[in-house]
Each structure stands twice: as structure tokens, then as C-alpha cells.
Amino acid sequence: MWEKAFSQAPGYQRIEKNKSQTIGLKTLEELKDFIDFEHIKYCLLKPYFEVKDYPLVEARELLPSFEVDLYEYKSLPGFSMVAFERQLNSFQEIFQFDALHSLSDWEEMQVQDTCSVEENAIATNIRTFQSRLPKRYHAAFLSEFESKNICSMQSYDRILPFLLELERAHVIAHDSTGEFTLQGMYASLPSNLDSELKQFGLKIGKFKPGNNLMYECNRLFVYQFMMELHGFPIVSERRTSSAMFAIRLLRQHERFIVRVLGQSDRTITTMMSPPPGTPRRLAKYPKVEKTALVQVHENQKDLVELLKDQGFFVDDKKRVVILRVTYQQHDYSPKNVREDRALSVLRQEVIHPITGRTIENLNIIQNVRNMILRLNDIVRGEYRIPVNYKRSEIIESTDTHEDRLKALYTWLSKHMHRIVDYSDDYYSQIVRVLDGYLLAPDNYGIFNDHYELHQEVWSRYGQIQQARKIRILEDLRNRKYKGESISYHRMLELMTEILNELKFEIVNYFDRLVVKVLIIGNDVVSDSYLLRKYIQVDDKTLSPYGHDIKKMYQQLVMLLDEFRSIRKSRTASSSSSSPF
Template sequence: MLKWQEVFSKNGLPWQDAETLAEPLSCSTLPQLKAFLDAVHIRFCLVKPFQESKGYPLVEARELLPSFDNDMFEHKDLPGFAMVAFARQLHYFSEIFQYDKLHPVITEVEGVPCCPLENQVYHQNLETIASRLPRLHQDVFRQQFRLADTSLLDTYPALVPYLCSMDRAQVLALDAGRQFHLAGIFASFPSDIDSELKRFGIRIGKFVYGDNELYERNRMFVYQYLMELYGFPIVSERRTSSALFARKLHKMGERFILRVLGQTDRTITTYTADGENRRYPLLEKIALVRVDEDQEEAIARIDEGGFFLDRARRVIIIRITYRQHSFDQSNVRQDRALSVAFQEVLHPLTGQPLPGLNIIKDTTNMFLRLNDIVRGEFSGRIVYKRTEVVENTDTDEKRLKFLYAWLTKHQRRMISYSDEFFSNVSKVLSGYLYSPENDEVFGTVRELHREVCTRFSYIQQARRVRILEDLRLRTFKGTRISYRQMMREALEQLTDLKFEISTFFPDLVDAIMACVEGILSDRYMLRTYVEPPEERLSKAGLEIRRNYGKLVSLLDGFRAVRKARTHKDEVLS
């Protein structure tokens, strides 16, 4: 196994040892800075604790897959930090956040000496950092860095263990010579979560100004969606403030890198904005992950290129890049804020990426996990409804809780997956949830069983709604279709849904009605097949008109059900 001191030691930077560079580092652009920070943070904040901490909690691949699970444990002995780097010089009074300033030492500009108080600046920076460290580290820190310029990037690797012991963030920026340096410490990122949440909710139509009931009903959805856009569930203050500060900086047009490592998620999350025309900052996560032993092809490719950090335990350094999605009220997967754009395994020596592998989204693995859960053979841990940690699947109650978490986690993907994959999933789930042999067992956990069945029913109905969404655009299974086929398929889907809405989901019924209304209001179809006299229509045209009438009738039925259910809810409330 590669030692942590050697990680990224051949990434193109002049490393002398784990903490020292053989020559001064010149770093003037965000990509250069990011390459340097990747090496330092992965080496000191991920690999070092992995090798030195007994029982280091590796990140499970599913934890990197949206939607993200809530973290139930904080590993206080592991590193954690927040950091922001600006591709400009800082203006202390004008910045929108608080931090303790460190002064760079510019020895000369165009050959002219300009800092006669070099030692005093060193000492001031040293004392500024020391004053923010826990008392037990202060004397050791002063002794170690008494002769060093702590603002230089050359010193940064040795500083990282101390910076990780601070509660607040580090600040990097360009100096007068257009080189990055450590410009500040103990920074507080502003987090106006209340205003951000309400503005965002109003913009996507989930809140209305002054409507308390609507706010109460949709608040958790909006909160979770907003946080997931930036790569987190609803989490601790450090990561929440980092996400919202990245949002604010991007809106302001700043060029920056913002990075945060939580002691709960053990994952380095990075936001980058380098002047590209993007709606959101680029979002990446880096973590140590164990490759499942049944991913034989991936293991072979990783092993062939020497990409394993620890071959015996199949541990790799993985980087996930995500794609953010704008909210779409009409999409049945409207809660999908984030998806995986691509995955890369990083070489532990060179940092070179190995693309083209599917480590965290493998459908075969998903199906195998599902089988293991149903059989009671799955060993692992999940968080049930953000409040309860459930370990292993040795009882039916635990299996149901695992299934609920599994269905919730993969809901959006299952709505989109192929018919063949979903058919296999349905067989496994139906064989367990609806088997007469399990009636007696489920009788003792009836409410839990009902919750799992309801979640499964939602996914089944949502898949049909997704098909209706495609049919509205005259596409079916990725192929452009005729109006005749569109009406046939829409009629079939709506007829099936009519018998499935005994398990009633208001948002799905609304989506169904919106899709059908969109189909029925197609102007070309109305002008060509509905409005002309019947004698002018061909056989195909007559079929389209008949199916049009049937769809109208079915739509009226759905409207009646929706109205009756709304009235019932109002009476009960």
C-alpha cells in the first residue's frame, strides 16, 4: 500500500517531501491552485487519517449518489475545514465576510525592495494564526513556524493540520505580484438561510408571500432541494454556510474556489467558478471509496493502471462531478436537483484521472443490494427517515426500513430506468411485499409495511407519468412517433393509471392532468383530426378522433377524483 506521504508526489509539482516543496511554488490561476490544493487536501485530510486511524469510516459509494443521506455520526478525530480562494486581491473593509487578515511579504517589485519589516510581518502572521489555535497547539506551532512565512503557499502543506483544528475557514487570494497566498484565517461565511430559502421558494412557485400554510407544506421540500443543488442534505452549519456562500459569490460574478470537508461526510466538496457562463458553480466531491468486489471489470481496469490506493481493501480515490438541474414544476421528477455528470478514479501517485468507470451508479449493484436486503443478507447501515440508524437486515422490520431507505434513495433513478430493469426490481419487491407467506410477519409492523408499499406505488405511477410526459412531446422510448401511436399509448397509460390511483398522490394526479391537457391541446391535432367533419377523415384520423374523446372522458374522471379528494381533505382539516 502506498504511504500517505507519497500520495500525489508525482503530480507535476516539485515535492521534496510530504510537507515541503523543493523550490518556490508559482501559482497564479485557479486551475493551478486547485491542482495544488487537491494534492495537499487529499494527502493530509483523507489519506493520512485513513492510514493512521484504526477503523477509518470509508465513504460508501451510495453516499455520493443524489439524493444525499443525512449523516448521523460526527467523527471528531477526523479533519474538517472550510476554505475559499479568490482570483483577485482582497480589500479588507469591502469584503462581505469577516476574517483575520494575514499579510504577504513582497520582497521586491520590479527589482525594487519594498518590505523592510519582513521579520515583523512574519511575526504578526504567526501570532494571528497562533491566537486562533487551541491552546495546546500554540507553543508547538510557534516553535515550528518561528522562521517561516506562513502566508506563502510553500508553507501551506505544513499548516494544514493546524488549520483543520480551527472552527472557521481559511482564505486564499492573489497578492500584488498576482500569486496566490494564504490571505486570512478564521473566516465566517455569511449564511442568510431564511432569505435565501424564501426567495428561492417563491421563485420556483412553492411559496407565496404571506401564505403560511403553503410555506409550512413546502418548506422541507424547498430546503432540501436548495441544499441538494449544492451537494448536501440538510446539514451542519459549516457545510450549509459554505454552500450558501458559494451561491452568493457565484451570483456576484466572483471567480473563486470554495471547498469544505465535513467530519461527518468525510468528503471534500468543491465549488468552482472561473468565469464560465454557468447557472451554478461547478460542483465536485472527492472521497475514499471501497470498490465492491462484484465490480470485476472496474477492479481489473483500476488494478491494471495502478489506481488502487489500497489494493487489499480495494480502496480508491474517487472524484465525482455533478450536474445541477433547474426546477421544473411539470416534471414528475421535479425534486431532482442534482445528477452525476461523470466519475473519475484518481491515481494515488500522479493524480491523473481514470474516466469511464461506473463505481457509484451501477444498476447491477443496485439490484444485487435489493436482493440482499429482501433475503436478509445485507450487512450495512442506513439512516431511516433522518432520525434512526438501522444496522443489518436480520429482521423483517429492519428489512422494511432498509427497503424504505433504498426506494427513497433511488426513487428518481427508478422512474427513469429501463422497463427491463424495473421489471426485475418489481418482481423482487412484489415477491416480498405482497407474498401471502409474509402476511403474519407484516401484521406486527403494518404501518411500516404500508409506508414501503406506498413508496413503491408512487414509483410505479410516476413511471407512467414520465411516459405521458414523453408522449406529450410525441416521443416514446426515445423514438419520434405519429399522432396515431401517441393517442394509443396515452390511452393505454391513462387507462392503467385509472386503476392504480386507489393509492392517491396529489402531485402525480396533477401531473397526469397536465400531461393529458397538453396532449389534447395540440393545435395541429385539433386542426387536422378533431375539428374537421368525420367524412373528411381517413381511417387513421377517425381512430385518433375516437381516442381523443376517450382521453377527454378519462381526464374528466381524474378531475372528479382530484376534486373529491381535495374536498375530503378540506373537511378533515
Template sequence: MGSSQEYFAKVRLNDIPLRDYLRGQVPLRDRYVLKEFLNYVHIKKGLLEPYSPSYPLVEARELLPSFEKNFAEYPHLPNFSLVAFNRPLSYQDEIFQFDLLHPAKEGKRKGVRDNLEKIAPHLPRDLRVQFRQRFALRDVTDLGLYEELLEFLFHMDRAQVIALDDEGVFRLLGVYASFPSDLDTEIKTLGAQMGRFRARDHTTYERERDFVYQFLMELYGFPIAAERRTSAALFARKLSRLKEQYLIKVLGSSDRTITSLCGFERKRFPLVEKVALIALPPALAESHPHLKDQGFYVDANRRVVIFHVVYQQHKYNPLNVLEDRALSVVSQEIMHPYHGGRDASLNVLKDTRRTLKELTDIVRGEYLGSIIYQRSDLIKAPKTHEERLKFLSAWLAKNQRRLATYSQESFEAAKKILNSYLLNKDYKEAFAKHPELHREALRQMVFLTQAHQLQNLEKLTQKEIERRRLGPYQRLAQAVAFIEEKKEELPYFYPTLFKKFLDLWEKLLDYPYFRRLRDQTTPPSLPYRHRVWQLLILGQRLVRELEKQHRQIQEEASRGVPLPLLLPVPPTSKRERSS
């Protein structure tokens, strides 16, 4: 582990040693100091102290949205949930249930005993006597005892509650809290707001429900998961609506990741953060020798580091090419296990070269790691072709958001790797044994290719384009050039992506300048406007032709024609362009 010193022994909060807070020598009054205090204590007790050479490390990939369900359970590892409020509690008025604890000064010895009797019944039987003996005359609401108390709270179901006392000091004032969660209402309300559900349309509801459910959970940093994480997400959603200043924290023994939802800023969504123990890839560790020299490793032999990721939510936009993006990574850093310093120089999650290396290992069957296939099948290593095809499909689905936004050069490199496997004639017999899996992987690759192509058009419709001062003519010229370049491919796009193409074109033409030109019944007299108008007419004609061709292809495909062919369209003449 390498060092005998205590974890986070050199950390300072607000220029005061962390150990002074841990010993109860300094009261916690500031919500952001409380947040950092809890962060260090939870990492120390929940991740670092349980660590051993056999500890099940989190794969860095698991910290990338969209998040995967965890199938493995590690009941011997700590787990907890917590909510902290930046206000005193009003017991009967609170919107959730919990057992209230009282500071010792309110009831003196009787209050201390009452607190113990509220906690003890929720602990395993073999811990109750030890708990009562250790805290017999101590005020368990004092956060100076919190680190020691966690050894027992980790064994308790439901959540802890921290809030301000009458003197403005944060204390542990509740245990065994149940977070309210009306999942049914939240899914149906969000689905209707997104336009994914329609009244009394049960078929659409059944088809779209998983999409909405996953989007909802991802907004709060979770996959579709068990009750602890689901209730935490929905409680945070409710508290944000109420403009509460709150902090929710969750550590699951299955995901081994501390997730924090901080609503102190009273924004629409809480700040989502995750902390986990991961192993750095060997090449990355070799290229950053200072990590070992400066003591950043928890375990240098396994290259284990404390990894901290911050995320940002995204409002649902049906015009996004990949509209399922609810969350993205804002920052990533490694935390020092002793002085708490941060190193943000490493790109663990978004490095293109490592992603391509990972893809290469997958198609070769050499990848060491696991992935969840279709939310139900754990693929531990892509050794056989069946496992490789499943692994590849799941990996492409998880990484499609990043791959679709790659540069042309990087994306072509990824396609080359995929083609080297999926189109390899040497594997023809192997793929014949798993035709559905092979087709699924090919569909994923084609979908990804089409989505990547549409990114160029999507960028022309985004507000950022205005900041680059791209004028109407340049913007429209690029869009029409894209259509002309891809006119042989666009009719064959999947229906969902072809509709996305049409929607993006309409959004582009909704620009006020273009709207005015579309409303004109005669060609503009000004030369510049006339050129833009010509492009507009050309683009509209091309889009109508593509719509007709796409319908033809879909009709042929519905009749069982596997690869419908289109009759060649005569090239647009110069006269047509200038008319």
C-alpha cells in the same frame, strides 16, 4: 497500504511536477492549476494521510443524491472550509468577515509575526507554541508552505481565504473567515419561485418547507446539515449571483468527503464535485483486476480507492414526475494515489445489477451498511423486521429517482424482489407487530410503481422527443395508448401523481399543433389532421372519465372505504372512436 512511496509523488500540473508547486519553486497564477493543486493537497492531507485500517470509509451510496445527514462524528479526522477568488482582495469591500494576512514582502519580519499572531489564537492551545516555532521566520501566505500549514489549519474553526496578490500570484491571504448565510431569505425566496409557498399561507409553508430546504441544499451537493456546509452552500449561491470567479471547498469530519463548488465559469450554479475514500464491492473489484495490477488501491485488502464524482444541477420543474431532483451524477472515476491518473471505466453508482443485488440483500436482512431513516434514525443493519422495514423505506426513498427511470424489465425485477418480502405470507405475524412500518414500505413501493408508469407519458412531453422527430400523430397515439392501457390503474393513483398525470396531459396538448386543433369547432377536412383530431377527442374523453373516477375514489377513501371499487366503464365503441 502496500506502497512506501509518497502520495501523488508523480503528479504533474501543467506539465510541471506537483512537488515543485508544493515546495514553492513555481508560483501559482492560473485558477485551474490552483484548483488541481488544492485538489491533490486536500486529498493527500485530508483523506490519505489520516487513513488507517480502521478509517471509517464512505459508502458509495452516500455520494448519490439525495444526500443523507451524517450522524457519526469523527473529531480526530481533518476538517476545513476554504474560499479562493480569482482576483485580489479588497478587504473593506468584501462581503464576508475574515482576518487578513499580508505577504512577507509587504511588512517584512513584522508582517510575518503579525500573520502568526492572527492564526495562533484560533488554534488549540497545545498547538500554538509548536506553530510559532515552526513558522517563526516563514511567510505563511506562500502556498509553497500550504501543505505543511494544513496540519494546523485543520484544527482551526471557520474558513481559509486564497486570492491573488498584487503580482498575480495566488496566496493564502485570510483565515478565520465566516461565510454569510441568510438561510431564511433563501428558503422563502426559492419556495416562492418554485410555487411551493403562498403569501400568508402558513399551513402550506409548514408542509412544503422541508422540500424546498432539501432542494436548495442539494443544488450545492449537501444534505440539510450543520453550519459549515450550510454556509458554504449559501455563500456559493451569493457569489454566483455576483458573477464572482470563486472556488469553495469543504471537508467535514462527519461526512469524510471533500466537496468542491467551483464558480470559475460564472454560471448560474457552481460545478459540484466530491472526493472520498470508498471500498469497491468485491464483485466489481474481481471484474477489474487491473486496478490492483496498476496500483489504484489505497488499501488492496479493503479494496479502498479514491473516488471522484461530478454532478449537474437541474432546474426545478413542477411537471417532472419526481420533481425533487436537484442534482444528478454526470461522471465518476477512480484516482490513482501516486500518479493521479483516472479510471472512468467503473460504474460504481449506477449499476443496475448491483442495485438489485443490494435490494435483495436488504429484504433478506443480509445487507452490510447503514442508512438514515426519516432524517433522524440511523439504521446500521437490517437484521430485525422492524429494522428491515425502516431500512427498505429509507432506501426506496433515496433511490426512487433511479428506480423510476429503469427499463420495464429491470423495474419488474425490482418489484419482484420487493414483493417477495412485503407480500410474503410467512412474515404476516412479524408485519402485524409493525403495521405502520409495513404500510409505509408498501406505500413507497406503490408510489414508485406509479411514478415509473408515468415516466412514459413524461418522455412524450420533453423537448428531447422533438430531436427524435416524433410527429404529432405518433406522439398523441402513444399518449392515448398509455391512457387506455393504464385506465384501470390511473384512478387509484395517489392524488399528487394523478395531478401530475393531468399536468403532463395538458403539457402535451400545449404543443402548438394540438392547440390549433383544439380551437377548431368542426372536424378538419385533411385526412391526417382528422386522424390526429380523432385521437385528441378520444384522449380528452378518457381523461375526463379518469378524473371523475379518481374523484369518486378519493371521496370513498375519505369516508373510510379502504379499497373503493369502480363500476366498470363500457368500452369505447368504434363509432365513438371515429366520430
């Protein structure tokens, strides 16, 4: 089936039928459309039909925060690529690569340069490429390309299998006529990870110059956040260097695409410069997309029927689709209860395998009902998908309570930010499942045997419960409650009510959450309008309504003092018990 992929896609069909003519790709957007079809066809669909037991990407793997890959699949393709919407200038580029030249480039060089230039441009490109290609592929390469132009985008589908055998990136850029061609290979993308990490940590206030302890405590958080902004967890060198290179190119205001496919993640990740005219606040990060083969859950019956009727399935029996996910980056804010949320899903598109058309407004990877079903599977011992527990152990099934607790901890950690934002209805369903398992009398003896694991799950569960309350406080700070504007009176009333509940819940103490409470509370008690209108005025001039507001304001101040005392005692006790 893969040979027919995108055979009816309008732009791609024109290119396929006119192999003898130039394609004429001049803009980055035109190039992206072309290589999307090529990479999906030859790097996802072809392996799916040719590799036995192809490992489909789990929907949860495309949800931030991203998980570390469990396995590397040596039989699957992998590559990295960089494209520039300009001509290359070999000496002035900031990375190393083996240059290839289109025929038009050689003609220009012969006119401008008197030094010895190879008369046969094609032969020179072939020798350059062959010098980097593993020897076992030489015969096939020469059979395909001897005396032929390897730089033209018309040849890209035929050169791609050989590019996939190279360890380093290939480079696409404008030739002297302003069209995209293959302009380089075996490119080494500079990582510069150390300076980028430290610069980012200083920027968000997690590092301070010369403070080694602060650096060591926050390094992993900063590393994870920075990588997730660009679509990855902390991963292999190929994907790390691609992300770092994208940061550098964006800072230099380049028009670029950086693309990478890992053998472990089976996902094409694209980082692209924002289009011209993008507001400055939205142009701080590259546009991040991920494309993969994903199985639609059988419980999404209406969606399955829709996709089947319109021919979107790559494999009807297994309900496999080509899914492209676009993400939105979030600035770090210490005031945000979800402060480690760097990325969220902006858009999901299913791509038709024949026509190339897309259908949006579908929910394949964020379906709440599916997530609750997975949670039920875990507590019942019916979950069979491998789980990476704390990056140290692979849980293959949930047959034992020990494995269920480990899978449950991983599930809660993965979806914590989403659960914090769930409606009360969906959250009550999650609570019902968790309480039914964690508080079941029949399980008390079992949980005593796994006391530390059980407490670990309870701690994460308690953190989510507290975070949901603080998420409400974040809205109340802006006088919003359940999507509606409220008065100062109602804001103070709700805040004091929530803080009264919360102070008894922080028996399970999470310092970051308490800090958020204090930041939000300080913002409210420092509100200039509140101070001017009700607090810094004589009681005699206040109306009964004003007296109520002043009284609740004082209650809020007292509650914040209690939280400061709790934090002071907790931090003091933890520092005294520390061996350092």
C-alpha cells in the same frame, strides 16, 4: 503509503522538488489542481492510514438525494476554505476574516501608507495565526514556523495541519504580484439562509407572499432542493454556510472556489464558479464535485482487476480508491415527474494515488447490478450497513422483518428517481425481488403484525410504479417513445392506454403524480397543430386517419376529466378529515 502520495504527479512533483522557489499559481484552475493533491493527501489519505477503523464512504452516500450523516467522527479532520481569483479588499469584502499578508503585500503597504506598519511582516502573520490557534498547538506551531513565511503556497502542506484545528475557514487569494497565497484565516462565511430560502421558494412557485400555510407545507421541500443543488442534504452550519456563500459569490459574478470537508461526511465537497465562456443557462449554479475514499464492490470483478493492474487502489486488500464525482444540476419543474431531483451524477473519476492521473467512464456508485444485490441483501436479512430511517432511527442490521421493512422503505425512497428511469429489464429484476418478498404467503402473518410499515413500503412501491408510467407520458408529450419519434396517432393511442391503466392504480393516491398527469394531458390537448389539423375542423373533411385521431383525442379529454374528478373528491375528503 500516504507520504508517497502523488510523488509522481507531474505538476505536484515539480512543486515538491522546488520548495525554495515560488510555485506561481495564478489561475483558479491551477490552484484547484494543487489543493486537490494537498487536501486528498493530508485530509483523506493520511487519516486513512493513521486512524484505526477509518470509516470509508459508502457509494450510496455520493448518490443524490444525499442522506443525513449518521455520525460525527471527532478524530477526523474538517475544514472550510474559500479562494478568490483576485486580491482581497478587507473593508469591502462581504465576510469577516483575520487578514494575513504576503511579503509583497507588506512592501506595497509601506510604500503607499504612512501609518505605522509592522517592520516584521512574518512576525505579524505568526502572531495573528497564533491568536486563533488552540493553546495546546502553540509550541508545535512556533517550532515549525517561527521566523518563517506562513502565507506562501510552498508552506501550505505544513500550515494545513494547523488550519484543520481552526473552527472557521481559511482564505486564499492573489497577492500584489498576482499569485495565490494564504491571505486570511478564521473567516466567518455569512449564511443568509432565511432570505435565500424564501427567495428560492418564491422563484420556483412553492411560496407566495403572505401565505403561511403554503410556506409551512413546502418549506422542507424547498430547503432540501436548494441544498442539494449545491451538493448537500440539510446539514450542519459549516456546510450550510459554505453553500449559501457560494450562492452569493456566484450572484456577484466572482471567480471562486468554496471547499468544505465535514467530520461526519468524510467527503471533500467543492463548489467552483463555472469557467469563463460557459453558456448562461449552465452558469446559474456552481460546479459541484465530491472527493472521497470509497470501496469498490467485490462483485465488480472486471473493474477490480483493471484498477489493481494499473495501481489505482489505495489499499489493495480493501479495494479502496480515491473517487471524484462531478454533478449536474437540474432546474425545478412542476411538469417533471421527478420534480424533487435537483442533482444527478455527471462524471466519475478514479484518481491514481501516486501519479495523480485519472481514469473516467467507470461506474462505481451507480452500478445497477450492485443496487439489485443490495436489495436482495435487504429482503434476505443479510444487509449490515447502517441505514437512517426517516432521520429518526438508525437501523444497524436487517435481522428482523421490522428492520427489513424500514431498510426497504429507505432504499426505495433513496433510489426512486433512478428506478423510474431504469430499463424494463432492470426494473423487472427489482419487481421480481420486491414481489417475492412482499407477496410471499409465509410473510402474511408477519406483515399483519407490522401493518403500517408494510403499507408504507407498498405505498412507496406503488408510487414508483405510477411514476414510471408518468415518465413515459412525459416522453409521449414530445412524441417520443423508447427513444424514437412517433406520430400523433401513436402518441394518443399510447396515452389513452396508459391513462386507462393508471386510473385503476391510483387507489394508492399521490396528489403530485395526478397533478403531473393533468399538466401533461393539458399540454397535449392544447397542442396547436393537433387542434388546427384535426380537432377544430369539420368531420366531413377528415380522412379515416383524421377521424381516428379525433376519436382518441376525445377519449383523452374524457380520461382527463375522470382524473380531475378523482382529484377533486380526494382533496375534498382529505380536507374534510383534517383537524384544521
